[in-house]
Amino acid sequence: MSKSLDCPLCDQAIEIQPSKSTKSGKYFIQLKCPVDARHFRGFIHDKAFVDAVILHYGAPADPQGK
Numbered sequence: 001m002s003k004s005l006d007c008p009l010c011d012q013a014i015e016i017q018p019s020k021s022t023k024s025g026k027y028f029i030q031l032k033c034p035v036d037a038r039h040f041r042g043f044i045h046d047k048a049f050v051d052a053v054i055l056h057y058g059a060p061a062d063p064q065g066k
């Protein structure tokens with residue numbers, strides 16, 4: 001199984017970005033095309049997956065103060 005996921009429009013590798021909801025304070029994973037998020041954007045909220053990705057990539061910065 002390939003680990004990479006490419007944008008169907010521009011063939012750039014999709015960015016996997018751990019994020020934190022400013023509303024609920026819950027973590028989620030954002031997937032997006034680095035060129036233009038309108039090409040491809042996805043959100044994953046499944047807790048087991050989110051926890052695993054955060055373990056791998058590290059927790060996102062706290063959005064407070066933005």
Ligand SMILES: [Zn+2]
Nearest residue numbers: 007010033039
């Ligand atoms: Zn793209």
